[in-house]
Amino acid sequence: MIVVGGSSSRELAKELASILDCKYVQAASMRFPDGECYTRIDEESIDGEAVIVQNTYPDTNMIEMFLLQDAVRQLGAEKITLVIPYFGYARQDRVFKPGEAESAKVMCKHLNLNCDRVLTIDLHKESTLDHFTCPRRDLKAASAIAEYFENKNIDLVLSPDIGAAGRAKDVGDRMGVPHDHLEKTRLSGSDVRIAPATMDCKGKSILIVDDMISTGGTIVAAKEALMEAGAKSVSVACTHGVFVNNALERLTGSSLDAVLCCNTLENSVSHISVAPIFAKALKEKW
Numbered sequence: 601m602i603v604v605g606g607s608s609s610r611e612l613a614k615e616l617a618s619i620l621d622c623k624y625v626q627a628a629s630m631r632f633p634d635g636e637c638y639t640r641i642d643e644e645s646i647d648g649e650a651v652i653v654q655n656t657y658p659d660t661n662m663i664e665m666f667l668l669q670d671a672v673r674q675l676g677a678e679k680i681t682l683v684i685p686y687f688g689y690a691r692q693d694r695v696f697k698p699g700e701a702e703s704a705k706v707m708c709k710h711l712n713l714n715c716d717r718v719l720t721i722d723l724h725k726e727s728t729l730d731h732f733t734c735p736r737r738d739l740k741a742a743s744a745i746a747e748y749f750e751n752k753n754i755d756l757v758l759s760p761d762i763g764a765a766g767r768a769k770d771v772g773d774r775m776g777v778p779h780d781h782l783e784k785t786r787l788s789g790s791d792v793r794i795a796p797a798t799m800d801c802k803g804k805s806i807l808i809v810d811d812m813i814s815t816g817g818t819i820v821a822a823k824e825a826l827m828e829a830g831a832k833s834v835s836v837a838c839t840h841g842v843f844v845n846n847a848l849e850r851l852t853g854s855s856l857d858a859v860l861c862c863n864t865l866e867n868s869v870s871h872i873s874v875a876p877i878f879a880k881a882l883k884e885k886w
């Protein structure tokens with residue numbers, strides 16, 4: 601097995617190869633003056649399985665992934681496994697209004713043209729993977745998040761909405777603390793309303809967990825609801841720290857106790873590694 605790191609996921613790919621005790625190669629990717637992508641894997645040949653670690657977000661990384669898939673096949677890889685830490689376009693997983701594209705399906709179908717198995721983590725909707733015809737698995741980051749927050753005196757784990765309640769339960773159960781969920785209504789792409797917290801928050805250190813933080817609107821609204829309900833402190837952890845525009849500064853500069861994310865997207869707060877979770881799945885037969 602050889603691990604090939606694309607330009608979006610170098611540190612994670614390196615760590616993965618180290619845990620798996622296998623060869624790591626960094627693809628040399630660059631942009632031509634007109635913006636087109638060029639990539640090269642500096643190997644004579646690849647025998648057996650090539651594991652490509654690369655995000656499909658933003659669009660430029662999707663193109664790099666397509667090229668990496670072809671490059672490893674040209675080098676002779678018999679099996680191509682895609683490790684997609686952050687899967688772009690996953691949120692447009694159906695046609696919401698007539699005339700739209702089913703973006704998540706489109707991306708799966710194109711990636712599916714040249715791979716033999718696929719691994720994602722905390723995909724927006726697990727069923728999106730059904731658009732692949734090869735073996736695929738969506739992993740969960742809950743164990744890594746729970747481990748990070750163990751011994752940090754968290755009293756309660758919450759999700760911002762009922763859709764993510766299972767994640768709060770998973771993290772809470774692993775930490776041995778109670779869990780619950782808030783009630784969220786999305787008003788626009790960047791605005792959400794969180795209903796006043798009805799659970800007992802007084803004097804508690806609360807951890808909010810979510811699959812992703814994009815604009816940060818959800819977390820800001822959730823934190824305000826919890827502080828109003830008397831929380832002592834509010835921390836947040838997500839799997840995918842997308843942090844568009846100045847979302848990260850907005851959150852770290854707020855009264856949140858801690859802002860953490862996993863290293864599916866690499867940034868200054870991606871201190872929770874999911875490499876051991878991917879490594880475990882790659883060692884298993886499936």
Ligand code: R5P
Binds near residue numbers: 760814
């Ligand atoms: C929604 O379904 C997701 O779980 C996140 O809560 C959402 O995408 C976060 O977005 P934002 O940070 O823009 O509020």
